[in-house]
Amino acid sequence: xxxxxxxxxxxxxxxxxxxxxxxxxxxxxxxxxxxxxxxxxxxxxxxxxxxxxxxxxxxxxxxxxxxxxxxxxxxxxxxxxxxxxxxxxxxxxxxxxxxxxxxxxxxxxxxxxxxxxxxxxxxxxxxxxxxxxxxxxxxxxxxxxxxxxxxxxxxxxxxxxxxxxxxxxxxxxxxxxxxxxxxxxxxxxxxx
Amino acid sequence: xxxxxxxxxxxxxxxxxxxxxxxxxxxxxxxxxxxxxxxxxxxxxxxxxxxxxxxxxxxxxxxxxxxxxxxxxxxxxxxxxxxxxxxxxxxxxxxxxxxxxxxxxxxxxxxxxxxxxxxxxxxxxxxxxxxxxxxxxxxxxxxxxxxxxxxxxxxxxxxxxxxxxxxxxxxxxxxxxxxxxxxxxxxxxxxx
DNA sequence: CGTATTTCTTAACTTAAGTGAACGAGTTGT
DNA sequence: ACAACTCGTTCACTTAAGTTAAGAAATACG
Numbered sequence: 273x274x275x276x277x278x279x280x281x282x283x284x285x286x287x288x289x290x291x292x293x294x295x296x297x298x299x300x301x302x303x304x305x306x307x308x309x310x311x312x313x314x315x316x317x318x319x320x321x322x323x324x325x326x327x328x329x330x331x332x333x334x335x336x337x338x339x340x341x342x343x344x345x346x347x348x349x350x351x352x353x354x355x356x357x358x359x360x361x362x363x364x365x366x367x368x369x370x371x372x373x374x375x376x377x378x379x380x381x382x383x384x385x386x387x388x389x390x391x392x393x394x395x396x397x398x399x400x401x402x403x404x405x406x407x408x409x410x411x412x413x414x415x416x417x418x419x420x421x422x423x424x425x426x427x428x429x430x431x432x433x434x435x436x437x438x439x440x441x442x443x444x445x446x447x448x449x450x451x452x453x454x455x456x457x458x459x460x461x462x463x464x
Numbered sequence: 465x466x467x468x469x470x471x472x473x474x475x476x477x478x479x480x481x482x483x484x485x486x487x488x489x490x491x492x493x494x495x496x497x498x499x500x501x502x503x504x505x506x507x508x509x510x511x512x513x514x515x516x517x518x519x520x521x522x523x524x525x526x527x528x529x530x531x532x533x534x535x536x537x538x539x540x541x542x543x544x545x546x547x548x549x550x551x552x553x554x555x556x557x558x559x560x561x562x563x564x565x566x567x568x569x570x571x572x573x574x575x576x577x578x579x580x581x582x583x584x585x586x587x588x589x590x591x592x593x594x595x596x597x598x599x600x601x602x603x604x605x606x607x608x609x610x611x612x613x614x615x616x617x618x619x620x621x622x623x624x625x626x627x628x629x630x631x632x633x634x635x636x637x638x639x640x641x642x643x644x645x646x647x648x649x650x651x652x653x654x655x656x
Numbered sequence: 657c658g659t660a661t662t663t664c665t666t667a668a669c670t671t672a673a674g675t676g677a678a679c680g681a682g683t684t685g686t
Numbered sequence: 687a688c689a690a691c692t693c694g695t696t697c698a699c700t701t702a703a704g705t706t707a708a709g710a711a712a713t714a715c716g
Contacts, residue, residue: 332607341603356596363603392584399591403598404548410602411533411555414638415524418673438694446606451673453695458672609674610703630664643703645665650702 273301276324277374280347284394291388298384300374304367311352311365318377322349326371327435331443332363340443343368343432349398368436418447419455465493465564468516472539476586483580490576492566496559503544503557510569514541518563519627523635524555532635535560535624541590560628610639611647 274296281287287295301324304310311317313333321328323344330342330350341363344350354361355378385392412424422445426433433441442452466488473479479487493516496502503509505525513520515536522542523532533555536542546553547570577584604616614637618625625633634644 330603332603334607339607341606342599351592351596353596353600356592389581392588396584396588396591399588399595400543400548403591403595404543404545406595406598406602407534408545410598410605411522411524413602413605414533414636415526415531437692439692444606448674449694450675450696454673457695629662631662640704641664642666642705646703649665 273324273372276346277322281394284397285390294384294387298376298380300376300380302373302375304371304373306367306370309364309366311354311361311363313362313364314360316354316358316360317352318355318379320349320351320355320376320378320381321365322374322376323347324372324374326373327368327432328365328371328373329368329436329440330363330365331440338440338443340440343436343444345429345432345435368440413446418445418451419459421445422452422455423459465516468539469514469566473586476589477582486576486579490568490572492568492572494565494567496563496565498559498562501556501558503546503553503555505554505556506552508546508550508552509544510547510571512541512543512547512568512570512573513557514566514568515539516564516566518565519560519624520557520563520565521560521628521632522555522557523632530632530635532632535628535636537621537624537627560632605638610637610643611651613637614644614647615651 274292277295277300278287278292304326310321310328311319321344323346325346327343327345328350329340330344331338331340333339342350350365352361352363352365353359381391381395385395413421416424425441425445436444438452439449442449445452447455466484469487469492470479470484496518502513502520503511513536515538517538519535519537520542521532522534522536523530525531534542542557544553544555544557545551573583573587577587605613608616617633617637628636630644631641634641637644639647
């Protein structure tokens with residue numbers, strides 16, 4: 273389990289054994305059951321998440337309807353907006369599957385960053401990378417039709433379509449479940 | 465002009481006079497005419513932009529059609545994807561208005577970050593902030609209809625609607641210019 | 657100036673997504 | 687084993703965006 277985290281970190285910086293044990297001493301690892309809600313709308317939280325195994329989902333409830341805006345799977349992390357700005361959360365986070373993740377809070381971040389300046393560098397690299405990726409994803413979303421977005425997802429994260437219920441996938445694509453069904457039927461028809 | 469940049473930086477870290485002159489010695493400032501294309505599709509570039517005054521636009525050309533995905537105005541910065549990954553650019557960047565901006569490259573960043581570690585911290589803070597904002601914007605886009613997105617933009621960046629041609633705004637909202645016209649007419653009708 | 661070009665709007669028609677309802681398959685709980 | 691629920695699909699109908707075309711308004715330019 274720990275190795276998954278250290279393998280990930282090693283993509284950015286190299287760690288000494290001392291640094292590794294400093295991280296382990298923080299006791300970050302959590303195992304969470306499918307369906308567990310990690311964060312609720314209106315709640316204040318200081319927890320950052322990083323998924324080691326499994327899948328978590330971010331969603332809003334708008335006019336009584338769930339609107340899923342993101343899935344985080346292996347090697348993906350999430351700092352909820354409410355953590356950065358210490359405001360009540362606007363959205364929910366729940367586990368799509370049984371999930372193993374790390375839970376950190378900003379205090380730990382500050383502590384680690386002060387002790388080991390290279391973490392500061394890693395955090396910058398990681399944020400910059402995620403920002404670039406996020407902007408790409410946003411651009412792709414804006415410039416595509418729902419059908420194209422579904423086909424893109426089929427290319428880029430085919431496993432997600434298997435792991436996640438259709439109605440959550442639909443709202444992730446910005447459409448209703450019925451439209452996703454229809455759209456898939458349309459694609460099948462075109463192929464034949 | 466310099467003060468705009470230093471005021472911005474001072475939101476994150478405080479600078480000594482020595483640090484300020486180190487920045488000024490890099491000769492970052494550029495004045496660019498409306499219509500100038502700063503980056504073309506297919507081109508490799510090492511330039512980061514930060515807008516001090518004016519407005520720049522990022523757009524793709526897909527099937528011969530311009531698809532605008534972002535506008536950057538005062539106090540907003542952009543590191544093109546192709547800079548981070550040293551690949552040919554997938555999009556264009558051009559000036560919507562006469563614009564004053566800073567142009568930096570990663571080497572300067574490395575130089576400054578090594579000399580003044582607090583820049584590293586500022587870069588992390590800035591990236592994290594932009595990432596959080598970007599995710600909020602994406603969520604809002606996904607969870608809204610085109611009409612709602614237009615109304616949101618009217619709230620959040622009213623000046624942009626004045627500064628930018630309608631057809632560019634339309635594609636920024638993910639629709640065709642004709643649909644934007646119609647949608648605006650519809651809103652006016654509702655009000656009365 | 658006046659002409660050319662770009663930009664915005666309007667209209668008629670097509671296509672696709674939203675809505676409400678119904679149905680069957682699969683799951684949960686008792 | 688049965689009832690209750692969730693989930694995905696389908697259908698008929700409504701609404702809004704895409705498409706094509708035309709014309710008005712604003713802008714650029716010789």
